[in-house]
Amino acid sequence: MEEIVTVEDPGERFAGHPDPDIDIAIMPIGGRLQQLWDAGRRVSFKAVGADHCATDELLSRFEPIEPITFVGYPDGLYDAGSLLPIVRRGHSATALRIDYGNKPVFLVDASVFPGSSGSPVFLIVPASTPDKYGNIMLGPTTKVVFLAWLRRSTIATCRCTRPLLSCHSLGS
Known part of the structure; x- marks a missing residue:
């Protein structure tokens, strides 16, 4: 079952690269993933370690x-x-x-x-x-x-x- 997860006010959650020429942003999602797992919802993602x-x-x-x-x-x-x-x-x-x-x-x-x-x-x-x-x-x-x-x-x-x-x- 597909579920869309909404992030309230993403502007405060994203961190851009300090060099404006580098188009990359990071958003911490660990807390939200833990909430979904605790609620018994399967979450699929791939991480680069x-x-x-x-x-x-x-x-x-x-x-x-x-x-x-x-x-x-x-x-x-x-x-x-x-x-x-x-x-x-x-x-x-x-x-x-x-x-x-x-x-x-x-x-x-x-x-x-x-x-x-x-x-x-x-x-x-x-x-x-x-x-x-x-x-x-x-x-x-x-x-x-x-x-x-x-x-x-x-x-x-x-x-x-x-x-x-x-x-x-x-x-x-």
């Missing part, structure tokens, strides 16, 4: 051009039946761990629609994948790595802002 964050060590193994995946609700599009977002793929167009234009961003070559700002960008690392040296990295499962947020798109290229928080800060 510290264990999903990219590290310099991991990113140093990849080339500047890597497949990326981003998730969001461009122009309000979503699957009305399941309430799931739209998932798109593309490639990084500059190195993931090197600042582009002296800013903590990298470029993406992908079909990015208006309204995608703030969408999380992920690197999907298969269980066995070659690194930039040709070595095969083996892991127990496919790893999903959070890289950045989409911001300001143009026709074919957009910028992704890497998190300015450490992974430890994201996990707390």
